[in-house]
Amino acid sequence: xxxxxxxxxxxxFRKKLQGSVGFVPTxxxxxxxxxxxxxxxxxxNDNVIVSIFVNPTQFLPGEDYTxxxxxxxxxxxxxRRAGVDGVFLPKISDIYQSNDEVTLKAPxxxxxxxxxxxxxxxxxxVLQIVNKLFNLTAPTRAYFGRKDAQQLYLIKQMVRDLFLDxxxxxxxxxxxxxxxxxxxxxxxxxxxxxxxxxxxxxALKRGAKLSYKIKDxxxxxxxxxxxxxxxxxxxxxxxxxxxEPIEEVEHGNTIILIAGKVxxxxxxxxxxx
Ligand code: AMP
Numbered sequence: 696x697x698x699x700x701x702x703x704x705x706x707x708f709r710k711k712l713q714g715s716v717g718f719v720p721t722x723x724x725x726x727x728x729x730x731x732x733x734x735x736x737x738x739x740n741d742n743v744i745v746s747i748f749v750n751p752t753q754f755l756p757g758e759d760y761t762x763x764x765x766x767x768x769x770x771x772x773x774x775r776r777a778g779v780d781g782v783f784l785p786k787i788s789d790i791y792q793s794n795d796e797v798t799l800k801a802p803x804x805x806x807x808x809x810x811x812x813x814x815x816x817x818x819x820x821v822l823q824i825v826n827k828l829f830n831l832t833a834p835t836r837a838y839f840g841r842k843d844a845q846q847l848y849l850i851k852q853m854v855r856d857l858f859l860d861x862x863x864x865x866x867x868x869x870x871x872x873x874x875x876x877x878x879x880x881x882x883x884x885x886x887x888x889x890x891x892x893x894x895x896x897x898a899l900k901r902g903a904k905l906s907y908k909i910k911d912x913x914x915x916x917x918x919x920x921x922x923x924x925x926x927x928x929x930x931x932x933x934x935x936x937x938x939e940p941i942e943e944v945e946h947g948n949t950i951i952l953i954a955g956k957v958x959x960x961x962x963x964x965x966x967x968x
Pocket of ligand 1: 720721722723727728729731732838839840841842843866867868869870876877878879
């Protein structure tokens with residue numbers, strides 16, 4: 696496995712690769728969720744590249760950028776064992792060479808609802824970094840998790856709108872045995888908070904189950920709120936696969952999303968039903 700520190704090193708490495716390239720962008724602190732994407736990329740491609748970069752432009756002022764977990768050695772070991780060919784580990788100054796650069800803007804509606812409403816500008820930063828990484832890795836396929844459903848949707852839209860020649864592949868959300876969606880941020884949770892964080896996936900399961908009897912999303916939302924025990928609920932939303940708000944559940948074309956805070960930790964989760 697090669698470790699590539701600069702864009703130039705990555706480009707040189709990429710030039711030598713033969714066959715298809717699967718790319719998995721991450722912010723590190725790798726867990727089973729990331730690993731499932733890496734394994735999918737491994738199965739589907741001749742070569743696999745993983746990037747590990749905590750991207751400053753997708754964090755808002757006051758968010759957890761400085762304390763976001765960084766575990767490079769453990770991450771590299773996970774990549775090695777998973778048969779990754781190249782890991783891109785750039786420095787911020789190699790990625791952002793000027794503070795007045797050409798930028799991408801997330802779409803006005805779908806980039807600024809839900810996550811975009813609570814984290815305005817977040818998706819601009821996500822699209823900016825993913826586009827840069829796509830240009831450097833020139834992948835055949837790129838892998839994203841449904842855990843970040845709105846991000847996945849917007850990346851697919853970027854690929855379509857900017858005519859990028861990349862196939863976007865999506866991975867199911869990987870959960871702890873008790874249902875908590877895996878996230879690098881789960882390590883912020885105290886044992887007591889973790890117990891309450893579990894009510895997020897419980898509420899989603901309850902919503903999904905009840906949706907076979909109750910189609911109305913307002914009634915479903917009320918039922919879900921009954922089991923939630925978190926400190927600040929930011930949203931329970933029902934959208935179709937195009938991220939348009941819906942009033943009634945349509946199975947096969949609905950995503951139920953929850954965001955909220957447990958203590959100081961902001962968590963998101965969703966279910967495709
Ligand atoms: P991150 O390191 O949080 O930026 O995530 C990198 C990629 O892993 C993104 O495509 C995420 O959607 C995906 N991911 C994160 N957590 C999970 C999970 N629990 N299950 C599946 N994919 C995940």
